[in-house]
Amino acid sequence: xxxxxxxxxxxxAAPEAAARPWLSRANPAAKLVAALxxxxxxxxxxxxxxxxxxxxATLALxxxxxxxxxxLxxxxxxxxxxxxxxGLVNLLFGEAGPVGALGVVVRLLAIALPGVLVALxxxxxxxxxxxxxxxxxxxxxxxxxxxxxxxxxLLAGQWRALALARRARGLEAGRNPAAxxxxxxxxxxxxxxxxIRTGTLLAMAMDARxxxxxxxxxxxxxxxRASDTWLVAGxxxxxxxxxxxxxxxxxxxxxxx
Numbered sequence: 221x222x223x224x225x226x227x228x229x230x231x232x233a234a235p236e237a238a239a240r241p242w243l244s245r246a247n248p249a250a251k252l253v254a255a256l257x258x259x260x261x262x263x264x265x266x267x268x269x270x271x272x273x274x275x276x277a278t279l280a281l282x283x284x285x286x287x288x289x290x291x292l293x294x295x296x297x298x299x300x301x302x303x304x305x306x307g308l309v310n311l312l313f314g315e316a317g318p319v320g321a322l323g324v325v326v327r328l329l330a331i332a333l334p335g336v337l338v339a340l341x342x343x344x345x346x347x348x349x350x351x352x353x354x355x356x357x358x359x360x361x362x363x364x365x366x367x368x369x370x371x372x373x374l375l376a377g378q379w380r381a382l383a384l385a386r387r388a389r390g391l392e393a394g395r396n397p398a399a400x401x402x403x404x405x406x407x408x409x410x411x412x413x414x415x416i417r418t419g420t421l422l423a424m425a426m427d428a429r430x431x432x433x434x435x436x437x438x439x440x441x442x443x444x445r446a447s448d449t450w451l452v453a454g455x456x457x458x459x460x461x462x463x464x465x466x467x468x469x470x471x472x473x474x475x476x477x
Contacts, residue, residue: 233430239371239459241283241284241285241286242284242340242447243281243284243285243286243337243341244284244285244286244287244341244342244445246445246448246451247345247350247354247442247443247444247445247448248338248342248343248346248349248350248351248442249350249351249354249355249442249444249448250339250348250448250449251337251341251342251451252351252355252442253355253452253455254334254451254452254455255334255335255337255338255412257452257456257459258274258278258330258331258459259334259335260457261274261459261462261463262274262327262330263331263475264332264474264475264476265327265400265463265466265472265473265474265475266316266320266323266324266327266328266473266474266475267319267323267466267471267472268319268322268323268327268467268471269462269465269469269471270325270327270463270466270471270472271323271326271327271329271330271331271462271464272330272462272464273458273461273462273465274330274334274459274462275326275329275330275333277458278304278330278333278334278337279333281337281466282337285337285340285341286341287337287340287341291340295340295354296333296336297456298335298372299329299332299336300329302327302328302332303325303329303335304325304329306323306324306325307321307322307325308321309343310324310325312362323473324450334360344365344366344370345366345440346442347365347366347367347369348362348365349438349440349441350365350442351365351436351443352442353441353442354440354442354444359436359461362427363426367419367422368399371415371418374418375411375414375415378411379407379411382407382411383407386403386406386407391403397405
C-alpha cells in the first residue's frame with residue numbers, strides 16, 4: 221500500500237510540474253547564465269537598438285515565467301522609475317543627447333529585467349542546488365544565497381513588527397517629515413541589528429553542520445534538460461543578432477571609444 225501511494229504521489233507530481241510555465245521549470249543555473257550573458261553582452265554598448273532587442277525578447281518571455289501579475293508589475297514599475305531617473309539625468313547633463321539618454325535607459329532595463337525574472341521565477345532551494353551541482357559553486361556561498369533569499373520575507377515581517385511596536389508606544393511621526401525621518405532611521409538601525417544577529421546564528425548553525433568542510437550528498441538532483449541548453453544557446457544567438465542588427469543599421473555605439 222505504501223509503494224502504491226508513493227507511486228501515485230510521484231505520478232501526480234509529474235503532471236503538476238509539467239503544468240508549470242516553461243521559464244519557471246527551467247534549471248536555475250541556465251536562467252542565471254542567460255541573465256549574466258545578457259549583462260556581459262550589453263555592458264560594452266550604449267545604443268538603443270542593441271539593447272532593445274534583448275529587452276523585447278525578455279518582455280516576450282515574461283508571461284512564461286509563472287510570476288503573479290501584481291509582483292511583476294511592482295518589479296517592472298520600480299525598474300521603470302529607476303530607468304526614467306537615469307535617463308532624465310543623462311538627458312539634462314549628458315553629452316549624447318536624447319538618443320544617448322534613450323540608449324542608457326533601454327540598456328539599463330535590458331540588463332536588469334532578466335535578473336528580476338530569474339529571481340521571481342526561481343525557488344531559492346532550487347537555485348542553491350543548481351549553484352552547487354551545476355555551476356560548482358562552493359557550498360558556503362551557495363547556502364548563504366539560499367539563507368539570504370529565505371530571510372527576505374522574515375525581515376519584512378520584522379519591519380512590520382517594529383512599526384506596530386512603535387505605534388503601540390505612541391512613537392508615530394504623524395505628519396512631521398523630520399520626525400518621520402528619525403523614526404525611519406531608528407527602525408532601520410533596529411532591523412540591521414536583528415539581521416546581524418540572525419546572520420550570526422545562521423553562520424554558527426552552518427559551522428555546526430560542517431558545511432564547506434568536504435563533499436556532501438544532495439537530497440534533490442538539479443536536472444539539466446535540453447531546453448536549458450537551448451535557453452543558453454538562444455541567448456547567445458539573440459545577442460549576436462542584436463549586435464549585427466545595430467551594426468547594419470549604423471547605430472552601434474561602444475561604451476568606450
